[in-house]
Amino acid sequence: MHQRIPWSLRFRFFAALGGLLLCAMAALAAISAWVIFPALQAEERATVKRELDRVERSFQLDQQQLHAQVRDWAHWDDTYKFVQGEYSRYADVNFSQEMFEDMRYQLMAFFTSNEDIYFLAGINPKTGIYQTCRTPINDCSWMSPWVNNMRAAIAENSTDQNSIYAGPPTAMMASSPILRTDKSGVSTGWLFKTRSLDAEWLAFMEVYTGLPLTLNLSHEAAPINDTFSFSGNTVYAERYFPAYGSINHLSLGVGIELNRTNYLTSLTTFRYVLLWTAGLMIMVIALVLLLLEKIVLKPLRLLTQFTQQISTVGADTHGLTKRNDEIGLLSRAFQEQFTCQQQLNAELLKLSTHDALTGLPNRRLFDQRLDVAFSEATATSAPLAVMMLDIDHFKLYNDHYGHQRGDECLQQVASAFNSVSTRFGFLIARTGGEEFSVILPEASPSSAKDVGEHLMLAIDHLQLPHATSPVKPFVTVSVGIAMLQDCQSQTPSAVMSSADQALYLAKAAGRHQVVLFEPSLASRSVSAHNKLL
Numbered sequence: 001m002h003q004r005i006p007w008s009l010r011f012r013f014f015a016a017l018g019g020l021l022l023c024a025m026a027a028l029a030a031i032s033a034w035v036i037f038p039a040l041q042a043e044e045r046a047t048v049k050r051e052l053d054r055v056e057r058s059f060q061l062d063q064q065q066l067h068a069q070v071r072d073w074a075h076w077d078d079t080y081k082f083v084q085g086e087y088s089r090y091a092d093v094n095f096s097q098e099m100f101e102d103m104r105y106q107l108m109a110f111f112t113s114n115e116d117i118y119f120l121a122g123i124n125p126k127t128g129i130y131q132t133c134r135t136p137i138n139d140c141s142w143m144s145p146w147v148n149n150m151r152a153a154i155a156e157n158s159t160d161q162n163s164i165y166a167g168p169p170t171a172m173m174a175s176s177p178i179l180r181t182d183k184s185g186v187s188t189g190w191l192f193k194t195r196s197l198d199a200e201w202l203a204f205m206e207v208y209t210g211l212p213l214t215l216n217l218s219h220e221a222a223p224i225n226d227t228f229s230f231s232g233n234t235v236y237a238e239r240y241f242p243a244y245g246s247i248n249h250l251s252l253g254v255g256i257e258l259n260r261t262n263y264l265t266s267l268t269t270f271r272y273v274l275l276w277t278a279g280l281m282i283m284v285i286a287l288v289l290l291l292l293e294k295i296v297l298k299p300l301r302l303l304t305q306f307t308q309q310i311s312t313v314g315a316d317t318h319g320l321t322k323r324n325d326e327i328g329l330l331s332r333a334f335q336e337q338f339t340c341q342q343q344l345n346a347e348l349l350k351l352s353t354h355d356a357l358t359g360l361p362n363r364r365l366f367d368q369r370l371d372v373a374f375s376e377a378t379a380t381s382a383p384l385a386v387m388m389l390d391i392d393h394f395k396l397y398n399d400h401y402g403h404q405r406g407d408e409c410l411q412q413v414a415s416a417f418n419s420v421s422t423r424f425g426f427l428i429a430r431t432g433g434e435e436f437s438v439i440l441p442e443a444s445p446s447s448a449k450d451v452g453e454h455l456m457l458a459i460d461h462l463q464l465p466h467a468t469s470p471v472k473p474f475v476t477v478s479v480g481i482a483m484l485q486d487c488q489s490q491t492p493s494a495v496m497s498s499a500d501q502a503l504y505l506a507k508a509a510g511r512h513q514v515v516l517f518e519p520s521l522a523s524r525s526v527s528a529h530n531k532l533l
């Protein structure tokens with residue numbers, strides 16, 4: 001039967017492996033939260049930053065190109081002459097709506113060295129029509145904010161640079177002092193060019209960078225770090241550049257929106273890896289538990305069954321002792337120990353129930369058997385006879401031949417008794433020094449007497465010399481028999497007592513004879529006893 005053990009090996013292994021699984025899961029979760037996910041996010045940010053760097057480089061390239069173009073124009077003798085008033089057809093020859101559109105110029109402004117406006121040309125952002133003016137008024141008033149900004153730049157003596165003009169409209173602005181082509185002499189003024197950062201410019205940049213851009217004018221100083229905002233499948237990132245306008249600390253954010261495909265793919269892949277790892281671990285642990293159950297726990301249970309049942313079933317029904325492993329070793333060791341213990345038990349039992357000198361059953365076993373025989377006889381009203389046998393004048397034998405020979409004599413007598421008892425199938429025990437007792441279930445008085453005679457004759461046939469015996473020159477025995485129904489009180493000891501009385505009568509009558517107890521002989525036996533004493 002399967003026995004419930006609260007702290008069984010199975011439970012301990014299950015708890016240990018379960019704990020191990022939980023720890024591994026916790027470690028995986030911790031690694032995911034603190035290492036993998038941050039690494040994936042950092043990788044995504046780095047990718048976005050690389051895209052922003054590309055956008056910034058394109059933006060700066062456009063600014064540098066504008067600045068280079070301004071310098072080309074400003075370091076040209078024709079421009080020099082134009083501002084000197086020596087080349088009146090300069091504007092007609094060089095400027096046109098197509099040129100401004102092709103070059104993506106919004107405004108070109110020529111200033112004299114006195115910081116006065118000399119000439120303005122540009123495309124009106126509202127009408128899209130090319131205009132030229134001497135002052136930014138009336139139709140050219142749209143140029144006024146830019147012109148003011150250019151004046152400020154001249155005043156600050158920062159006229160060879162490119163910058164972002166906050167607007168409106170927002171634009172990049174480049175300037176250069178006007179010099180001769182060979183750069184000889186002093187500057188005769190300044191040339192400014194602006195390029196609007198409008199929808200057209202954004203479309204141009206999208207073609208150039210491959211990314212849709214957005215512009216965001218901020219009334220705060222440009223932050224040092226890029227800003228990121230993540231939503232669902234997209235990430236929006238912005239990089240800010242300083243811008244100049246009517247108020248200080250303006251900045252222009254150039255933003256890009258990117259798909260988070262790579263990040264989300266990596267995330268999905270990593271989640272699959274996590275899931276598979278966890279699943280694999282659970283499978284491995286289940287497999288380990290299964291193997292443990294099959295290889296260790298089940299054989300252990302069988303071994304327990306084997307140890308519990310070996311005394312009753314006896315056989316090794318599961319073939320445990322034939323195994324070539326530790327279970328086999330244990331089973332064989334246990335089996336050997338059990339066999340050894342059984343032998344010891346048998347020996348102990350024999351020692352406690354048999355006489356050491358003669359090997360016959362002793363008084364203890366005799367009493368047990370007598371109780372059983374008595375119970376059966378009284379329960380079934382069957383006859384029961386008991387017999388007591390005593391070697392005649394054994395004291396004289398000992399005195400004459402010595403104690404050692406006396407022992408040998410006892411052994412020979414016992415052996416002869418044993419042969420008869422085996423032949424007739426009854427129990428004979430050594431119940432005293434030179435005294436023996438017999439139980440004869442279901443024996444009639446005459447058959448009991450026959451058995452007594454057989455036993456007495458068996459000793460006679462031994463012809464063991466007994467030189468000092470007054471009875472015969474050889475060892476003889478006297479026999480007293482009692483029948484259960486002839487006893488006054490119906491107890492085992494009463495029957496034995498009657499047999500004893502019969503034995504005394506046999507002794508008193510000259511020994512070497514069989515006497516059957518009869519109630520009428522009871523008083524005679526007492527006097528016989530007294531006489532013998």
Ligand SMILES: Nc1nc2c(ncn2[C@@H]2O[C@H](COP(=O)(O)OP(=O)(O)OP(=O)(O)O)[C@@H](O)[C@H]2O)c(=O)[nH]1
Binds near residue numbers: 393398402403
């Ligand atoms: N050698 C030997 N002698 C024993 C042993 N047990 C008892 N005896 C002796 O047996 C003798 C019994 O003597 P008694 O009881 O006087 O009886 P008896 O001499 O046989 O005389 P009756 O029984 O009257 O014929 C004693 O001398 C005991 O020492 C034993 O195990 N070995």
